[in-house]
Each structure stands twice: as structure tokens, then as C-alpha cells.
Amino acid sequence: MAHAIRIHANGGPEVMKWEEVEVGDPGPGQIRIKASAAGLNYIDTYHRSGLYKLPLPLILGQEGAGTVTAVGANVSDIKVGDRVAYASSPLGSYAEERLMQADRCVVLPAGISDQQAAAMMLKGMTTEYLLRRTYKVQPGETILFHAAAGGVGLIFGQWAKALGATVIGTVGSEDKAKLAKAHGYDHVINYRTENFVERVKEITKGEGVPVVYDGVGKDTWDGSLDCLRPLGLMVSFGNASGAVPPFAVGTLATKGSLYVTRPTLVTYTAKRTDLVNSANALFDVVKAGKVKIETPQTYALKDAARAHADLEARKTTGSTLLLP
Structure with missing residues (x-):
């Protein structure tokens, strides 16, 4: 069993519960990830509040990074021991361990830490498509x-x-x-x-x-x-x-x-090729030192409700991590 932040009803931060959940073995096309960190994003508050309606109960979180501990059938480009990151559905990054679709994850290169990745995948790939594809800034x-x-x-x-x-x-x-x-x-x-x-x-x-x-x-x-x-x-x-x-x-x-x-990141990374290209462009500017990733705030994962309250009160700056 692993712990996760789960909601059973929509509402304010108080609906977020720290609960034990069953993770299970990865099915075809899936991997199991032991989490290093989850990223906090404003869209998480929309999922919690019900502004964006999703079936309940629900483990929150759409961005995270960690180490692969098991691989399901039909997964060829990710192996046990790889460090991976993601910023997409299905939700569930607010958890100590989780299953994830392999084709929605990217393997982290040397020079990019797990915490950097968890802090930047959703925000950084959003920046990539905004600057390079929605409007090509000159x-x-x-x-x-x-x-x-x-x-x-x-x-x-x-x-x-x-x-x-x-x-x-x-x-x-x-x-x-x-x-x-x-x-x-x-x-x-x-x-x-x-x-x-x-x-x-x-x-x-x-x-x-x-x-x-x-x-x-x-x-x-x-x-x-x-x-x-x-x-x-x-x-x-x-x-x-x-x-x-x-x-x-x-x-x-x-x-x-x-x-x-x-625009949405979901659309801009719907194809596996676009996802990988967007992530690689992000990794390149970070490794080159053109973009520095900082995490002014970190919270224990079990304190995610407090992190949500601070985010909505505009008390946070930059990226925020939730640490298992």
C-alpha cells in the first residue's frame, strides 16, 4: 500500500485527504513509478474544486517525477531503474507510488534532477508551446x-x-x-x-x-x-x-x-512525438543555463491542502514541489 492525496467530493482544500491506496502491477503499456516529487499547478485547484469536472474519488496531480520500479507488457523504450517525468493525464501524481501510461512519460537525461523535472514539466512545456508554437516569438x-x-x-x-x-x-x-x-x-x-x-x-x-x-x-x-x-x-x-x-x-x-x-498542453502534446520534442526543448534550455528552475516552496505531500490554500491566496512564487 502507498499513501496519496485523494478527494471524494469537490470543494476547498479541506476536501483533500491523506489515504492509503492500492497501486497494483502495471498493465500493458503502463509503468509503476516510485515518486520523488510532484509539481503543484493551478490546474490542480480546478480539478479539486470541480471547475474542471472529473469522476470521483480522485487522486490529484498531473505532474511528477520518479524512478520506474516495474514495467508492463508492450513497453519498449522505458525500463526498470529509469528516471522519468510526466505532465499529463491520467491524474495521480499526489501519491508515493503510482501507475502511469508509459507513452505519457519521458526519460530524464543526465543533468536534469528529479526535483527539477517535477517542478518544470507542466510549466516548462506550457512555456514551450506558448512561445514556439501558439505564437512564434521573434x-x-x-x-x-x-x-x-x-x-x-x-x-x-x-x-x-x-x-x-x-x-x-x-x-x-x-x-x-x-x-x-x-x-x-x-x-x-x-x-x-x-x-x-x-x-x-x-x-x-x-x-x-x-x-x-x-x-x-x-x-x-x-x-x-x-x-x-x-x-x-x-x-x-x-x-x-x-x-x-x-x-x-x-x-x-x-x-x-x-x-x-x-490552447491547452493536452492538445499540444497529444502526439507522442510532440510530447518528446517539447520535453527535449525544455531540457535543452535548462541544461544550457538559459532557463533556471527554482523551487521557492516545498511541502510534504501529506500537507498538500496547505499548499493549495497558499497557492490560491497568491502566497507562492515560481514552482512548488510536494515531496513524499
Whole structure:
């Protein structure tokens, strides 16, 4: 038996229970993993609260790393003893041990630790597709990213800077502003004391930006559209402040024939080839020192409820790990 964080009903952090669970042997196409660490992500709170509905009971967590202890039939490219990481369904990374689909895991190369991997797979591959595929950021472009001191934000700032972009970020405190500045952002706007739309227009000399990356949602939606130049792209990839309310599509015409997309990591890594390529691109920038992965917060896995509460209260910065 192993322990895991499981929920039997949707709700706040209090619904998360530390329970014994049966792991079992891997079936065809599966591997069993002894966990080294699980990553904490905002999407985990959506699964817990029921914003994203999933069958219950449910072991939370979609990102983790560990060592393979058993391999099922029809698995050829992963073996017992390999260090692996993942950031996809099926959920279940908040556990000491688990079964996982082998084709959703990648073998970790030398130079990438288990804790680094657990802290960066979901956030880093999200950054990869945002910067390299949703909108291909070019050297010299000025771009806007909301929640610059968050888990995706700190990776994004460094990677965007390595691509030669001028990066504007928004934050909610002066401490977070300093953190973002240290992670690649050229301009940091504290939205509690400044109007981010006015500041973006000032920075871009009235032109606006070609792309806005917005993982905040409801609170920043209208302002984000106003930061775009004509034919600009609004990338809405999260709902930290709540879901974006319905809006009239004609608004996009009046604001300059804008484009909108709502991408997900699931779609961008659905094919095994895309998953491996995205992970390898992430590993390459980390090993090259262009992106540094830090974990300012760690919690014992059994204390995951406290980690969720701190995340939702915006008390965390960067990546957070849950350690078995």
C-alpha cells in the first residue's frame, strides 16, 4: 500500500485527504513509478474544486517525477531503474507510488534532477508551446505576460528573453516585481498600483503588443485585449481569477481585427512525438543555463491542502514541489 492525496467530493482544500491506496502491477503499456516529487499547478485547484469536472474519488496531480520500479507488457523504450517525468493525464501524481501510461512519460537525461523535472514539466512545456508554437516569438518583438512571478511566468520570462524578445510582465506586489525582473522581464507592471494597459501603451509608444499571454482570466481579459495592436493575438491559457465571461465576438473587430485562442498542453502534446520534442526543448534550455528552475516552496505531500490554500491566496512564487 502507498499513501496519496485523494478527494471524494469537490470543494476547498479541506476536501483533500491523506489515504492509503492500492497501486497494483502495471498493465500493458503502463509503468509503476516510485515518486520523488510532484509539481503543484493551478490546474490542480480546478480539478479539486470541480471547475474542471472529473469522476470521483480522485487522486490529484498531473505532474511528477520518479524512478520506474516495474514495467508492463508492450513497453519498449522505458525500463526498470529509469528516471522519468510526466505532465499529463491520467491524474495521480499526489501519491508515493503510482501507475502511469508509459507513452505519457519521458526519460530524464543526465543533468536534469528529479526535483527539477517535477517542478518544470507542466510549466516548462506550457512555456514551450506558448512561445514556439501558439505564437512564434521573434527577436526584437515586445510581448506581454500576466502573472510574471508565477510558476509558468518565471520560466516564460527567461525563455522569452533567450529568444531575444522584450518582455513585459504584470505582478501583484513589489516583491514579485523584483522576482520577475530577475527572471528576464524588461518591464514589470504592478497592477495594484499601475494601470497595465496605459503602461503597455507607454512602453510600446502607443503601438501595443502583437501577443498577450493571459493565464489570469476574468480580471485581465478586457485590459489584455486593449493592449494588443491591430491583428494581435490574445492567448488565454488559464483562469486564475475565474473563467472569462461570455463576450461578443464583434468586440474583436472593433479593437483591431484581433485573434483569440484558448490552447491547452493536452492538445499540444497529444502526439507522442510532440510530447518528446517539447520535453527535449525544455531540457535543452535548462541544461544550457538559459532557463533556471527554482523551487521557492516545498511541502510534504501529506500537507498538500496547505499548499493549495497558499497557492490560491497568491502566497507562492515560481514552482512548488510536494515531496513524499
